Amino acid sequence: MRIVLLVLILAATPVFADTPRDFLNRYEKEAGAAGNPTRGGQFFVKRHGGEWSCSSCHTENPTVAGRHAKTDKPIKPLAPVANAERFTDTAKVDKWFRRNCNDVLSRECSASEKADLLAFLIGQK
């Protein structure tokens, strides 16, 4: 009976139980190097050949709300310190990295770019 209960509790546990640090660890492992917050900050505000940088929508300060560069709709802060929901759901993180990196860089982001970015966002106070 207890085992059944335990299984039920485990099965009911949300799959998005990841933390921002789990994402950082994952990208660092894939990149084979530690994330660099300074490089992540530069990456965030820089344009990469396209019309937009990350900060075009998320602003240069990831602890405040952003604004969609096309629709003008508000976007919740990206830094986990300002928005606890960020970087807690793998499916969501993978999807939005794919979409937004394609918009900003016209390609997917590398693991080391993601590691730098996570180090930068987690380092926000």
Add this chain to the structure above:
Amino acid sequence: MSSEKVFVWDLPTRLFHWSLATSFVVAFVTQESEHWRNVHVIAGYVMAGLIAFRLFWGFIGSQHARFADFWPTLENLKTYLGSLLTRHPKHYVGHNPAGALAIFALLGLGVAATGSGWLTYQDIGGHFMEELHEVTANGMLMVVGIHLIGVVVASKLHGENLVRAMITGWKSKT
């Protein structure tokens, strides 16, 4: 085949069909980029408006546009699909039961996809609503694929050009 012609699809039904197809294609090719977000949203509004019209037209349109004319039952569907394997496939002037099923699926999924898309755009429902939007839109893509195959197969089996019928409104009577 005799050359007698019969009028099947009224103009509003045909305009609806091609406009819906266009709005779906536009929404589909603009899905991945925020650069096209406004166009994607407009395509969604157009699609929702078209579906609202079609639901209305399904009750007051001309004979073959009305839902009562092609309401699919399990029995109809079985008989029709079974007859496709015989030498004399059952022929319908209006929608055949398989096509009818695709239409209701597309209308239902279209309501769900535009509704969940609108809610996502209003920031309601979070990631779940995004997922629902994607699942229903991909469901539409799947039904569209089956529909296209069905059009080719049925055109061959019945010796009629269904695409031309949806453009001109006329079918050859067989």
